[in-house]
Structures are given as C-alpha cells and as structure tokens.
Amino acid sequence: MSAFVTIQEGCYKFCTFCVVPYTRGAEVSRPVAKVIAEIERLARAGVREVTLIGQNVNAYHGPGPDGAEWTLARLIARVAGIAGVARLRYTTSHPGDLDDALIAAHRDIPALMPCLHLPVQSGSDGVLAAMNRRHSRADYLELVARLRAARPDLALTSDFIVGFPGESDDDFRKTVTLVEQIGFAGAFSFKYSARPGTPAASAAGQVPEDIKAGRLRELQALIEHQQAAFNARTLGTTFDVLLEKTGRYPGQLVGRSPYLQPVNVMANAEAIGEIVPVTVTALSANSLFGTVATPSRLAAAPALCPAGA
Numbered sequence: 001m002s003a004f005v006t007i008q009e010g011c012y013k014f015c016t017f018c019v020v021p022y023t024r025g026a027e028v029s030r031p032v033a034k035v036i037a038e039i040e041r042l043a044r045a046g047v048r049e050v051t052l053i054g055q056n057v058n059a060y061h062g063p064g065p066d067g068a069e070w071t072l073a074r075l076i077a078r079v080a081g082i083a084g085v086a087r088l089r090y091t092t093s094h095p096g097d098l099d100d101a102l103i104a105a106h107r108d109i110p111a112l113m114p115c116l117h118l119p120v121q122s123g124s125d126g127v128l129a130a131m132n133r134r135h136s137r138a139d140y141l142e143l144v145a146r147l148r149a150a151r152p153d154l155a156l157t158s159d160f161i162v163g164f165p166g167e168s169d170d171d172f173r174k175t176v177t178l179v180e181q182i183g184f185a186g187a188f189s190f191k192y193s194a195r196p197g198t199p200a201a202s203a204a205g206q207v208p209e210d211i212k213a214g215r216l217r218e219l220q221a222l223i224e225h226q227q228a229a230f231n232a233r234t235l236g237t238t239f240d241v242l243l244e245k246t247g248r249y250p251g252q253l254v255g256r257s258p259y260l261q262p263v264n265v266m267a268n269a270e271a272i273g274e275i276v277p278v279t280v281t282a283l284s285a286n287s288l289f290g291t292v293a294t295p296s297r298l299a300a301a302p303a304l305c306p307a308g309a
C-alpha cells in the first residue's frame, strides 16, 4: 500500500499565474512529531510507500522535537528510518527551495525513489521573470545537472504553461529546447488560463487561443515522445515494483515502478502490498508489463491475457 501525507500547506512564492498564495495563505509546516506519528501509524497498517505532499513541499520547515526547525531533507532521513517504510517520494517542489541537503538526500537515502517532479513552467528567462518564478533557465539546468550527478538514474517530470501573457514564438522555442535538452520522463502541460485576481490575468500581451493550442500540441507531442522513449529504455531491465491492486484480467496485479509507471504482472493476489523484483517484458502506451522474479508462492496461473493488452 502507498499513502500521501500532508506535511506543508500554503505558499508565499506568488507566481503571477497562481491562486495558491491567495486561497491557502502563507506556508505552514506540520510539526515533525505529528508527521512521524502519522507515518508510523500508516506503516503499522501496512503502508510501504509514503509520498510527502505540500503546495511547496521542499520549503518545509517544521518544528522538530529538538526545538530546531527541520528541513525536508532532515525529515526525509528520519522518515526513511521508520520500520516498514521502504519507499519515499515528495511533491510538489519549487526549484528555488531545492537545497544542497535535499540533493544529497537523493544520493544517500535509498528509500528516496529516483523520480522527481520539478515544475519549471517555461524555458524562457523573460517568461520566467514575468511569472515571478524567481529562477532562470540556467538555474534550472544547473539544478538538474546537480541532481543527476547525485542520482544518475533520476527521472524528472515537470509542469509547463504555454501561452503565458507576453510569450513570443521565440520564448516558446526556448521551452522546446529546454525540454529537448533535459529529456523528461513525463510532464503536465497546459494552455495559460487566467485566474481572476492574479497579476497575470490582467497583464498585457494575452496570447490568442489558437496560438496557445498550437504550442500545446507541439509541446505535448515532444513530451509524449520523450515519455515513450523513457518507458522503452526500461524494457529488459529489472526493478522493484510495489504491487497495489488486482488488474483488468484474472491473475493480473498492477503495481508501481520506482519511476511511478504502472506495471502489470501475473501473480497471486496475496502478493498485493509486497515489493517484488520485476523484469519488464513488454510496453503499452501507458504502462509496462513484466514477470515477477520471486519465490513460487507468488506465481500466478498461466496468463489469460497477452502482455500489452
């Protein structure tokens, strides 16, 4: 089983397109002791994977039992020591709050999964400034390089907004080249949509809908291509999968790879909740298929459906 645990709420970054600072208020972090108690309870109930969540989760600065303010990196190290917790994730992060200790955590804490959602929104410095993102394209690229140096198998996903007010064709090209340069395992991308009360909603240079739509199509095609390439690279490899539920077909279970890909295997239902090594044998558009390399008690009846169905 996996679970989400809220550790932080609110945000004071004031990106010019976002309502969170107005609707959720300033950043508030839960005390370490409360977070730990909740996760210990979840672990006793069989949860093996925990995702720490917050609007700006890596700005976490909760009061610790020692009276100090704990960072997210320190909290992750503590949570990784809880018996039963085998996998950790956190989301959603702001690049400006990804400090050295958190990068080192990706290198040093095996339970921290090699998969990070790190929104960038645009590859253009002009648009990033208009968004008040507080980082540049070069800052983001440098951060990615440092993360990949710390954890070479790290898969990155991101968020993009196309057609932000004032975004020119040249600005959009910079987003495309950023995506080409980094190579994402997936991303969420959207046309800019005005949120009443935010600065960008009344900004000059609103981009016509047909131009936004064309840019979104191009960006999504590129990201889909990168995602398919990322999935294809897993073919023939073996990694641990947390089996979560029964699948569409009798004898089939569905789990998650370290990179959050859905993985279908044939195995007994008693294996639900276990983390098992799986060798990827086939791909479909949105998921992987594999075989479990485990003791025979997990073996399933002969497959009733072809891999890739």
Ligand code: SF4
Binding pocket: 011, 012, 013, 014, 015, 018, 019, 020, 021, 055, 056, 094
């Ligand atoms: S950092 Fe995220 S939550 Fe905070 S204002 Fe920007 S987009 Fe909104």
